[in-house]
Amino acid sequence: MKAVGIGIVGCGVISDIYLKNAALFPQISVRAVADRLPEAAQARGEAYGVAALTVPELLAREDVEIVLNLTIPAAHAEVGHAALAAGKHVYSEKPLAATLREAAALSRTAAEAGLRLGCAPDTFLGGAHQTARALVDAGRIGRPVAGTATLMVAGHERWHPNPDFYYAPGGGPLFDMGPYYITAMVNLLGPVARVSALASRSRDRRTIATGPRAGETVAVEVDTHIAGLMEFQSGALVQIVTSFDVKAHRHAPLELYGEEGSLLIPDPNRFDGTVELFDGEWRPQPTLHAHGDGNYRGLGLADMAAAIAAGRPHRASGELALHVLEVMEALLASAKAGTSIGIRSTCARPTPLAPGGATGEISSKEPDA
Numbered sequence: 171m172k173a174v175g176i177g178i179v180g181c182g183v184i185s186d187i188y189l190k191n192a193a194l195f196p197q198i199s200v201r202a203v204a205d206r207l208p209e210a211a212q213a214r215g216e217a218y219g220v221a222a223l224t225v226p227e228l229l230a231r232e233d234v235e236i237v238l239n240l241t242i243p244a245a246h247a248e249v250g251h252a253a254l255a256a257g258k259h260v261y262s263e264k265p266l267a268a269t270l271r272e273a274a275a276l277s278r279t280a281a282e283a284g285l286r287l288g289c290a291p292d293t294f295l296g297g298a299h300q301t302a303r304a305l306v307d308a309g310r311i312g313r314p315v316a317g318t319a320t321l322m323v324a325g326h327e328r329w330h331p332n333p334d335f336y337y338a339p340g341g342g343p344l345f346d347m348g349p350y351y352i353t354a355m356v357n358l359l360g361p362v363a364r365v366s367a368l369a370s371r372s373r374d375r376r377t378i379a380t381g382p383r384a385g386e387t388v389a390v391e392v393d394t395h396i397a398g399l400m401e402f403q404s405g406a407l408v409q410i411v412t413s414f415d416v417k418a419h420r421h422a423p424l425e426l427y428g429e430e431g432s433l434l435i436p437d438p439n440r441f442d443g444t445v446e447l448f449d450g451e452w453r454p455q456p457t458l459h460a461h462g463d464g465n466y467r468g469l470g471l472a473d474m475a476a477a478i479a480a481g482r483p484h485r486a487s488g489e490l491a492l493h494v495l496e497v498m499e500a501l502l503a504s505a506k507a508g509t510s511i512g513i514r515s516t517c518a519r520p521t522p523l524a525p526g527g528a529t530g531e532i533s534s535k536e537p538d539a
């Protein structure tokens with residue numbers, strides 16, 4: 171198989187795992203990295219033995235076919251458009267763009283140019299979530315009627331040295347973590363038809379707990395507890411709660427209730443974990459799919475590279491990410507307006523991965539323990 175050439179734009183925190191994991195996937199080969207800060211690109215380039223370039227230099231490289239956009243959300247649209255204009259396919263970290271309007275423009279431009287648009291999260295391709303999908307598709311819980319998606323923590327200022335952006339517009343628990351939870355549910359149930367929500371914030375300032383700025387406070391400009399309800403096109407109703415206001419709780423990250431049984435589904439920010447099925451009693455389920463034993467971030471990119479070569483659709487698609495972004499924006503808009511809001515976009519459920527095999531349908535090596 172001929173590896174597809176990747177150029178990474180954005181050499182911050184998350185670029186490290188993508189560069190490390192590139193060695194796991196024969197479908198891709200990182201050809202160059204770039205950042206608006208030359209020293210950031212230099213550091214990653216040296217650490218991984220790839221060319222460190224400026225962004226225009228990277229976009230001009232003929233051996234770069236996909237631009238992996240790992241910049242901050244506010245720059246996703248700008249960098250994405252530049253890459254598409256240079257004739258490159260784009261795979262972006264989440265969210266697809268900072269706003270639905272920007273993401274929709276990006277998606278239109280990619281479609282018009284005949285170029286692929288892909289987006290994280292790709293954790294729904296992991297072993298745990300593909301196992302849950304297979305159980306649902308096999309009818310093991312019967313027709314899904316309801317579920318819950320729960321991300322409740324006490325706030326990132328407890329561990330992050332610069333948590334400002336989590337409390338600024340575009341941040342908050344829903345935009346930060348919602349993509350994982352909503353994408354996982356769309357993978358299981360299909361697209362969302364309508365949402366409603368209520369939201370609150372417990373305080374106007376947060377105190378940084380660690381690092382050089384410990385004791386300093388940051389302004390809270392967004393709601394920090396969002397309690398929502400998603401009505402799926404299938405009719406299933408899923409409660410989604412995302413919060414930076416909760417010290418502890420005992421909900422599973424995802425629960426799905428069908429007419430014949432129930433599923434407990436592990437953390438959608440991870441590829442591993444054990445699915446539990448209730449069909450008379452609770453039973454842990456074996457993970458029969460690959461990529462359930464470690465951090466395979468980049469799996470969605472490898473799938474997109476393989477899909478380009480095979481001329482088939484890729485799974486972590488721009489269409490899916492655009493739908494998820496619309497759901498998140500609509501939840502916040504509903505909380506503000508006090509009414510339920512219909513979702514205009516739709517998307518196909520991504521094609522499931524076949525079970526079995528040491529390396530799986532999207533072949534890879536195993537990550538270090």
Ligand SMILES: NC(=O)c1ccc[n+]([C@@H]2O[C@H](COP(=O)([O-])OP(=O)(O)OC[C@H]3O[C@@H](n4cnc5c(N)ncnc54)[C@H](O)[C@@H]3O)[C@@H](O)[C@H]2O)c1
Pocket residue numbers: 179180181182183184185204205206207210225240241242243245248249263264265
């Ligand atoms: N850090 C994590 O744990 C994590 C986890 C999951 C997803 N993500 C996502 O990954 C993305 C990046 O997060 P991060 O934590 O690596 O951020 P970061 O701030 O550490 O790194 C972003 C990098 O992008 C560069 N950059 C910004 N604008 C640019 C532009 N216009 N052109 C070129 N370079 C530009 C910055 O200089 C910086 O080096 C975000 O979308 C985030 O949601 C991060």
